[in-house]
Amino acid sequence: GENVEQHPSTLSVQEGDSAVIKCTYSDSASNYFPWYKQELGKRPQLIIDIRSNVGEKKDQRIAVTLNKTAKHFSLHITETQPEDSAVYFCAASKRSGYSTLTFGKGTMLLVSP
Amino acid sequence: DTEVTQTPKHLVMGMTNKKSLKCEQHMGHRAMYWYKQKAKKPPELMFVYSYEKLSINESVPSRFSPECPNSSLLNLHLHALQPEDSALYLCASSRDAGGATGELFFGEGSRLTVL
Numbered sequence: 001g002e003n004v005e006q007h008p009s010t011l012s013v014q015e016g017d018s019a020v021i022k023c024t025y026s027d028s029a030s031n032y033f034p035w036y037k038q039e040l041g042k043r044p045q046l047i048i049d050i051r052s053n054v055g056e057k058k059d060q061r062i063a064v065t066l067n068k069t070a071k072h073f074s075l076h077i078t079e080t081q082p083e084d085s086a087v088y089f090c091a092a093s094k095r096s097g098y099s100t101l102t103f104g105k106g107t108m109l110l111v112s113p
Numbered sequence: 114d115t116e117v118t119q120t121p122k123h124l125v126m127g128m129t130n131k132k133s134l135k136c137e138q139h140m141g142h143r144a145m146y147w148y149k150q151k152a153k154k155p156p157e158l159m160f161v162y163s164y165e166k167l168s169i170n171e172s173v174p175s176r177f178s179p180e181c182p183n184s185s186l187l188n189l190h191l192h193a194l195q196p197e198d199s200a201l202y203l204c205a206s207s208r209d210a211g212g213a214t215g216e217l218f219f220g221e222g223s224r225l226t227v228l
Contacts, residue, residue, distance in 0.1 A: 034216065042221070043219040043220060043221045043222060044217075044219050046217070046218075049216065087153075089155050100158070100161070101158075104155065105154070106154070108153075
């Protein structure tokens with residue numbers, strides 16, 4: 001089955017700095033890579049996703065890059081703000097009739113004012 | 114309506130109790146999921162229903178019994194649970210149309226404590 005490794009497990013940055021979280025996956029058939037943000041006591045929420053036919057995707061301060069050859073993908077957050085503090089999970093799945101996401105172990109991002 | 118609604122938000126039960134968790138979505142999604150999440154861990158898939166049929170059971174103990182009465186509702190019946198079953202139980206849904214987007218919409222979860 002799919003295995004997703006995520007690093008680092010914790011990341012502390014100063015407000016305004018950039019943050020990068022990296023994930024690798026094992027199954028070359030995986031073709032959908034979402035990132036979820038989970039604030040303390042809240043539900044996971046999709047913040048950005050990328051499909052295997054795209055190398056990079058941006059949405060304001062957030063971007064995701066995908067290297068299919070190396071089987072890794074990364075989340076980039078620029079100009080971090082305290083409200084970006086949360087646990088971020090990467091995930092991978094294959095196209096099917098339903099979503100069988102395999103999650104990474106998560107990265108706790110702490111943005112200090 | 115882009116919400117997945119779960120009830121109750123909190124549940125405390127003894128090991129001999131029978132209780133149920135409920136989940137509802139009105140987005141027309143045809144796949145619904147139960148995940149279990151322990152503190153500081155990622156969500157772990159328990160069950161997947163696709164078109165109201167159980168498609169995946171990730172070797173979940175029989176003390177957890179899912180039910181999908183219709184395309185909008187998903188229940189998780191609990192019986193004879195153990196303290197280690199205490200966790201946040203997340204319901205999710207996704208559009209399922211052959212060319213599925215894959216995006217999961219999560220509910221806020223039901224926090225279960227087993228005494």
